[in-house]
Amino acid sequence: MAGAPSPQNRPLSPHVSIWRWHVTMASSILHRATGVALYGAALVFALWLMAAAAGPEMYEPLMAVLLSPLGQVALYLVVAALAYHLANGIRHLVFDTGAGLNPGDADLTAWFAILFAVAVPIGLWALLTFGGLQ
Amino acid sequence: MSGPQNSMRTPLGRVRHHGASGEGTGHFIASRWTGIALAVLAPWFVFNAALSIGPSYTSVIDFLTDPVNAIGVILLVTVSFYHMALGMQEVIVDYILKPFTKITLMLLNGFGLTVLAAGAIFAVLLVNFGA
Numbered sequence: 001m002a003g004a005p006s007p008q009n010r011p012l013s014p015h016v017s018i019w020r021w022h023v024t025m026a027s028s029i030l031h032r033a034t035g036v037a038l039y040g041a042a043l044v045f046a047l048w049l050m051a052a053a054a055g056p057e058m059y060e061p062l063m064a065v066l067l068s069p070l071g072q073v074a075l076y077l078v079v080a081a082l083a084y085h086l087a088n089g090i091r092h093l094v095f096d097t098g099a100g101l102n103p104g105d106a107d108l109t110a111w112f113a114i115l116f117a118v119a120v121p122i123g124l125w126a127l128l129t130f131g132g133l134q
Numbered sequence: 135m136s137g138p139q140n141s142m143r144t145p146l147g148r149v150r151h152h153g154a155s156g157e158g159t160g161h162f163i164a165s166r167w168t169g170i171a172l173a174v175l176a177p178w179f180v181f182n183a184a185l186s187i188g189p190s191y192t193s194v195i196d197f198l199t200d201p202v203n204a205i206g207v208i209l210l211v212t213v214s215f216y217h218m219a220l221g222m223q224e225v226i227v228d229y230i231l232k233p234f235t236k237i238t239l240m241l242l243n244g245f246g247l248t249v250l251a252a253g254a255i256f257a258v259l260l261v262n263f264g265a
Binding site for chain 2 (some may be wrong): 035089
């Protein structure tokens with residue numbers, strides 16, 4: 001390969017810091033961020049099941065934390081993360097077929113996923129508060 | 135890093151066996167089918183748990199001793215933990231470049247999730263069939 005440019009002389013692509021935020025960029029980053037957050041939530045879910053099997057003396061203190069104002073905020077944020085990861089996951093399944101990849105559709109569905117993540121916890125809260133199902 | 139100029143090896147010889155493993159399709163398909171299954175299981179659990187599990191200990195026992203709920207929760211744990219293992223593996227290989235740290239985290243990811251999943255599934259069985 002005589003005459004091939006050495007690695008130092010290759011053009012560099014513009015790095016993250018100079019990019020304007022796009023909703024599709026945010027949707028991709030959020031998918032990974034919510035995935036990692038849900039990983040943490042699932043570990044708590046496993047501990048919660050084990051606490052339930054261990055008996056009330058283990059379960060009730062954990063439930064007291066989860067039902068405290070801070071615990072409830074955390075749980076609703078987990079629901080929001082789950083709703084986002086679900087909506088964006090379905091968006092990616094559609095992308096896998098090759099559909100919806102043009103900028104217009106990709107932007108629109110990204111906004112939908114973000115809106116869905118806001119709407120679901122509010123909807124669940126409304127259902128639990130005003131639904132009269134309990 | 136020894137420069138290509140100093141090497142007797144051809145460019146092709148240097149890159150051979152350093153490329154893709156050729157096994158990525160299995161990972162891709164597994165993350166998709168687990169994702170599709172979780173699109174049903176996760177909302178099912180959140181909706182039903184939020185409606186029927188309250189502060190009392192009896193409410194969670196009543197929930198987990200219903201056969202449909204017990205099977206659903208065991209499926210949720212199994213499929214979600216598999217999905218998590220696949221996803222976290224992608225995150226690790228993207229950000230962690232040091233071989234030792236990367237392998238350690240990947241082993242921790244696999245072993246940690248397997249142990250917790252076993253504990254969680256055993257917990258559901260214990261609630262149903264325990265003394």
